[in-house]
Amino acid sequence: MIIIMKPNASQEAVQKVTHMIESRGLQAHLSKGSQVTIVGVVGDKTKLADSNIEISEGVDKVVAVTESYKLVNKKFHPEDSVVLVGNTHIGPGIMTVMAGPCAVESREQLMETAYAVKKAGASFLRGGAYKPRTSPYSFQGLEEEGLKYMKEAREATGLHIICEVTSAHAIEAASKYVDMLQIGARNMQNFELLKEAGKTGIPVLLKRGLCATIDEWLNAAEYIISEGNPNIVLCERGIRTYETSTRNTLDISAVPVIRQKSHLPVIVDPSHATGVRAYVEPLAKAAIAAGADGLMIEVHPCPKQALSDGPQSLTFGDFEALMKNLKPYCDLAGRSC
Numbered sequence: 001m002i003i004i005m006k007p008n009a010s011q012e013a014v015q016k017v018t019h020m021i022e023s024r025g026l027q028a029h030l031s032k033g034s035q036v037t038i039v040g041v042v043g044d045k046t047k048l049a050d051s052n053i054e055i056s057e058g059v060d061k062v063v064a065v066t067e068s069y070k071l072v073n074k075k076f077h078p079e080d081s082v083v084l085v086g087n088t089h090i091g092p093g094i095m096t097v098m099a100g101p102c103a104v105e106s107r108e109q110l111m112e113t114a115y116a117v118k119k120a121g122a123s124f125l126r127g128g129a130y131k132p133r134t135s136p137y138s139f140q141g142l143e144e145e146g147l148k149y150m151k152e153a154r155e156a157t158g159l160h161i162i163c164e165v166t167s168a169h170a171i172e173a174a175s176k177y178v179d180m181l182q183i184g185a186r187n188m189q190n191f192e193l194l195k196e197a198g199k200t201g202i203p204v205l206l207k208r209g210l211c212a213t214i215d216e217w218l219n220a221a222e223y224i225i226s227e228g229n230p231n232i233v234l235c236e237r238g239i240r241t242y243e244t245s246t247r248n249t250l251d252i253s254a255v256p257v258i259r260q261k262s263h264l265p266v267i268v269d270p271s272h273a274t275g276v277r278a279y280v281e282p283l284a285k286a287a288i289a290a291g292a293d294g295l296m297i298e299v300h301p302c303p304k305q306a307l308s309d310g311p312q313s314l315t316f317g318d319f320e321a322l323m324k325n326l327k328p329y330c331d332l333a334g335r336s337c
Contacts, residue, residue: 002075003039003053006060013058014039020051029070031077036060040076067215067261069222072232077263083231085179085203086160088123090233091265095330095337096294098124098162098267099319102309103131104146112301114153116316121323121337125150125159126296129174130166131308132186143170147177154179162205168196175200185209185237185272188220198227205296207235207269210248214257221264234258234266235296238273247275247312250283255290267294271312277303280314281322288329297322 005014014030017039021028026043041048054062065075082091090096099117104110104127114125129146142149150161162180165171166187174181180203187193188209197204204224208217221232236255238248250273258266268287270280284295300306300313314322323337330337 001041001045001048002063002065003041004060004063005037005039005058007036009037009058009060013056017053017056017059020053020056021048024048024051029076031079033079038076038078040065040070042070067218069215069218069262071225071230072218072221072262072264074261074263079263080259081230081263081265083203083233083265085124085231088160090267091293093335094293095288095326095333095335096124096267097122097323097337098126098294098296099299100124100126101128101300101306102298102313103128103307104142104149105307107149107152109301110146110149110153111156113299113316114157114159116301117299117319118157118159120316120320122297122319123160124180125153125157125161126182126298127161127163128308129163130170131164132166132184144173147174151177165193165197167193171196171200175202179203180205180233182235183207183220188212188217191220191223194220194223195227198224198229201229201231203231203233204229205233205235205267207237208239208251208254210240212239214254214261218258218262221262232264233293234262234264235269236266236273236292237269237296246273246279248273250274250286252283252286252290255287255292259291265293267296268292269296271296271298271309271314275309275312277312277314277318280312281325284322284326285329288326288333288335291333295326 018028024047029040031038099122131141160179164182182205241249270283298313303310303313
């Protein structure tokens with residue numbers, strides 16, 4: 001349920017409505033826009049059945065929210081959210097680019113990549129220190145050693161750093177080093193992990209699960225925000241379909257759908273969506289045209305020698321050319337990049 005206040009509603013009227021909600025054991029969430037204030041109600045709405053809240057001073061109307069996700073719902077928060085990471089904003093008017101290797105393999109590899117993606121225009125360095133791999137015999141990541149390399153790269157370049165976490169232990173370690181936590185596709189519905197990420201207050205990038213519907217994805221985000229962490233960015237990274245020409249199928253329609261359903265920023269990862277470096281640029285352009293707030297691109301000094309996802313990784317030269325080629329698309333979309 002949301003309660004829409006009249007444009008001229010006083011602060012006292014808003015406080016009275018909020019008090020009425022909370023006095024009955026429910027949660028009230030305020031969203032103050034430039035024109036109107038919305039009070040979101042979370043909990044058992046039957047407790048308000050005899051309250052006559054719809055005729056309270058300053059109330060314009062009461063609207064039912066049928067979706068199971070509330071706090072990430074655009075009905076609760078009509079204005080698009082902006083997630084602040086350090087001095088970087090992720091949201092409307094900006095094209096945020098996160099770039100780097102799938103896995104942190106060594107200090108030299110990471111530092112070399114950090115300088116290259118910084119020079120080309122990225123604002124985030126991505127790198128995996130904890131790698132959930134299909135095979136237990138594949139490279140699993142350097143863990144905290146890799147996190148230390150990422151912190152060093154941030155200090156050297158000024159890039160913000162983002163790393164995937166796979167467990168509560170990984171969150172505890174990563175929280176000491178990174179600017180943003182990533183919940184990967186395989187853990188999108190690891191609800192205990194989502195709760196732990198929510199408790200940190202650190203910005204979270206939540207990737208869509210391989211077979212998840214958009215509503216399931218938004219409900220996963222609800223777990224994070226319900227723990228008190230509103231700093232969530234969604235990432236469409238392709239879903240599992242019957243098509244075999246690409247690693248996954250990029251659901252480009254997810255971008256405008258999310259824009260309609262949620263106030264959270266949404267970015268696109270064309271690298272994991274395709275698994276083929278030749279397809280990264282055209283899908284990055286499509287993502288910008290569809291309204292994405294950012295891109296996540298895999299970049300490696302020598303993709304042929306990469307320990308993880310080499311076929312989809314761009315070389316430094318490829319990434320520099322990509323960033324130049326994306327500039328006209330960002331301009332058309334009204335985004336700085």
